[in-house]
Amino acid sequence: MSRRRGIMSEQFKEELAKELGFYDVVKTEGWGGIRAKDAGNMVKRAIELAEQHLANQRNQ
Numbered sequence: 577m578s579r580r581r582g583i584m585s586e587q588f589k590e591e592l593a594k595e596l597g598f599y600d601v602v603k604t605e606g607w608g609g610i611r612a613k614d615a616g617n618m619v620k621r622a623i624e625l626a627e628q629h630l631a632n633q634r635n636q
Contacts, residue, residue: 585620592618 593599
């Protein structure tokens with residue numbers, strides 16, 4: 577079975593995990609060790625950042 581390639585870069589995911597306060601879990605346990613709530617918050621924050629980026633592009 578093939579694995580899907582992620583849309584977010586590893587660096588971006590790590591930055592989000594640091595911002596949201598669970599990077600220590602990622603370092604010790606890997607991405608599989610984070611809570612579903614943390615994963616959801618990470619996706620939510622990524623969407624917020626993407627929306628902000630698009631809004632800034634439209635205003636330029």
